[in-house]
Amino acid sequence: MAKHTHTLYYNFTGGIISPGHLLELLTIATAAQATHVRFGLRQQLLLDIPEKHLSQFKQDCVSQQIHLSNTPNIISSYAAAGIFIQNSWLSEGIYKDVFDLFDYTPQLKINICDSKQTFVPLFTGHINWISSPYLHYWHLYVRIPGSQQLFSWPELIYTNNIAAVSKLAETLLSNDTLPETLYTLVKQTLPYISRVKEKELDLPAFHLPYYEGFNKYDNNYWLGIYRRDEYFSIPFLKDVCAICLETRTGQLYTTPWKSLIIKNIDVIHRPLWDYVLGKHAINVRHAANELNWQVEDDCEDGLILKRHIIRYFDTEDVRTYGLCFSVRVQRPASLFGTVVIKKQENKHGSKLKYMQRYDILYTADYNANSSQLLLYREGVSKEHLGPYIVALCKAFYEQKSEADVLQNYVTEQQSLISITVPERQVYQCRQCFTVYDEMTGDVEQQVTPGTLFTALPADYCCSVCASPLDEFVAINEGALSV
Secondary structure, eight states: OOOEEEEEEEOOGGEEEEEEHHHHHHHHHHHTTOOOOEEESEEEEEEEEEEHHHHHHHHHHHHTTTTOOOOOOOSSGGGGGGTTBOSSSOOHHHHHHHEEEOOOOOOOOOOEEEOOOSSSSSSSSSEEEOSSSSSEEEEEEETTTTTTOEEEEEEEEEGGGGHHHHHHHHHHHHOOHHHHHHHHHHHHOOOOOOOOOOOOOOOOOOOOOOOOEEEEEEEEEEEEOTTSSSOHHHHHHHHHHHHHTTTTTTOEHHHHHHHEEEEOOGGGGGHHHHHHHHHHHHHOOOOHHHHEEHHHHTTTTHHHHHHHHHHHHHTEEEEEEEOOOOOOOSSSOOOOEEEEEEEESSSSSHHHGOOOOEEEEEGGGTTTOOOOOEEEEEEOHHHHHHHHHHHHHHHHHHHSSOOHHHHHHHHHHHHHHHHHHOOOEEETTTTTOOETTTTTGGGGBBBBOOGGGGOOOOTOOOTOOOOOOOEEEEEGGGGGOO
């Protein structure tokens, strides 16, 4: 049977969307009878175009200089800048400078990320650039296509060389160059600015920030929009673009969680966004245990499996903070997740759903950025996935609780209390309890701050009762009479 729709891709480099450009694309899609679009794991746009309108849609895109994609998108943590990342040298301007360096279309997956964030996966690309503590210098981790093994580049590389090194590495990897020789060949072929890498990456512990709804930052809001079925209606997105153009909001952002983020929403413009969300009945407060999932693009079976497990989570009231889950149904993929549900190959050729089995895996030390997967349960039926995954979640928290954080805190506080800190000494009048403090002096009697008690003139007297100096006694500040 012929396919009635075709899924086409459009890459937004780094996840940055121009509202005007998106509106043009949505208008062309509407003319082709498309009603919804989706966002992918690599921050790209997926359009389902009916077969009978496909040719005209492509022609209209060409006429508007809209270039559809058949290559992986460059993804980045740009969307997280300013809202999930603080005090980083990797600013929005530097991201754009890096994107502008790419004068070719990458054929492999490239990730460009800030090392201080846990919102965007770091190592799901083939060529993974991650910021170092040094201004304009980057770590590089290369993953051979079809493999989960990461090769750590021995040097830190300067920003201006990112695209050139990526291009040469791509060429060498396409010729089946081994990781062990990749560095040597690039170093011999391409001069680039580098510095010594003193140590490997020190990554923050994974937690997924809540990326949905209205959120205050600085004097503005940002808005995150997630769709349970992954579908965003075209009329809704057209209204989003209209508000952005009207309020001069220059950029939208897609995320690897298939959601949309709008930043810099002025307080006076919030009613516009409330109106559009209400008009299209958009819910922006889903449970956190529904937002921390990665499902392959264009995979309805994966979404069904996700919904099935989440329903079990809700019933059991399961805590999933610090974890994320991925579903691999269609093919081997480098999905991000501490817990992986992987569909087994059907060796018997049966099409019966109840015969399907799944493997449950988890990353070493529950590190979301680890490429090492460990088998937890094998050949599990769909009905038993929920209980097993809940047990795995509990094991994660048991491991996290092995170190008694509360007891360690109490011990630290007690040790601090036991440390004797010498108290500061002041001088108090025995008659009226007025205090002479060497730090503040006695301005009314022309005694400057910092004057020692022993340096006071012989005729100095109490500023309240006029008692002479010999009526003052030394006393610790904490034992003052009242």
